[in-house]
Amino acid sequence: GAVVSQHPSRVICKSGTSVKIECRSLDFQATTMFWYRQFPKQSLMLMATSNEGSKATYEQGVEKDKFLINHASLTLSTLTVTSAHPEDSSFYICSARALLGNYEQYFGPGTRLTVT
Amino acid sequence: DQQVKQNSPSLSVQEGRISILNCDYTNSMFDYFLWYKKYPAEGPTFLISISSIKDKNEDGRFTVFLNKSAKHLSLHIVPSQPGDSAVYFCAAIRSYNTDKLIFGTGTRLQVFP
Numbered sequence: 678g679a680v681v682s683q684h685p686s687r688v689i690c691k692s693g694t695s696v697k698i699e700c701r702s703l704d705f706q707a708t709t710m711f712w713y714r715q716f717p718k719q720s721l722m723l724m725a726t727s728n729e730g731s732k733a734t735y736e737q738g739v740e741k742d743k744f745l746i747n748h749a750s751l752t753l754s755t756l757t758v759t760s761a762h763p764e765d766s767s768f769y770i771c772s773a774r775a776l777l778g779n780y781e782q783y784f785g786p787g788t789r790l791t792v793t
Numbered sequence: 794d795q796q797v798k799q800n801s802p803s804l805s806v807q808e809g810r811i812s813i814l815n816c817d818y819t820n821s822m823f824d825y826f827l828w829y830k831k832y833p834a835e836g837p838t839f840l841i842s843i844s845s846i847k848d849k850n851e852d853g854r855f856t857v858f859l860n861k862s863a864k865h866l867s868l869h870i871v872p873s874q875p876g877d878s879a880v881y882f883c884a885a886i887r888s889y890n891t892d893k894l895i896f897g898t899g900t901r902l903q904v905f906p
Binding site: 774780781787789 | 827829834835836837882886888893894896897898899
């Protein structure tokens with residue numbers, strides 16, 4: 678149980694275009710989903726927290742107009758990187774916390790974004 | 794300000810021996826701690842957690858110890874297996890205030906035959 682999927686696993690896009698990443702909890706309902714970013718050889722940095730049906734809460738320094746988050750249902754959250762630039766190239770990982778459970782977050786496999 | 798620290802970036806252990814991964818934190822308000830394992834280009838996998846009301850939690854080969862007075866926790870893996878080779882992250886949370894995980898910087902464990 679507690680499987681989280683992400684799609685796509687890898688995407689290459691041109692500078693200035695937008696990219697959407699989907700995060701789904703496959704076998705449980707998630708009240709809260711999280712989006713992280715990981716740079717090479719660094720820890721996971723939380724970008725934003727999203728609760729179903731409400732606006733996402735962004736961490737300090739994360740541009741909400743650039744990283745659009747939608748959490749339309751208890752099993753789906755999307756992250757859209759708008760007007761992507763090469764510096765947005767990174768590994769993006771989502772996680773989900775179960776509706777009923779402890780504080781464990783279950784992570785997706787990640788999405789490697791490369792902006793050329 | 795790194796609130797959760799893993800001071801050893803890497804650890805090498807022989808198969809069958811014990812692996813001990815350490816984690817220190819600075820915020821005394823953290824009350825729940827988790828360990829995750831991560832392979833390259835994959836998301837972290839939850840391993841084990843511990844509440845601040847406990848000082849030990851065990852699950853199979855994995856045991857987490859918490860020393861609140863020292864603000865220190867450790868993950869013991871015994872016996873270590875080659876498949877345990879990965880990066881291990883500890884994470885902490887202030888459960889009554891937010892469900893935001895604060896991650897450490899990770900320790901790369903290599904288990905050799």
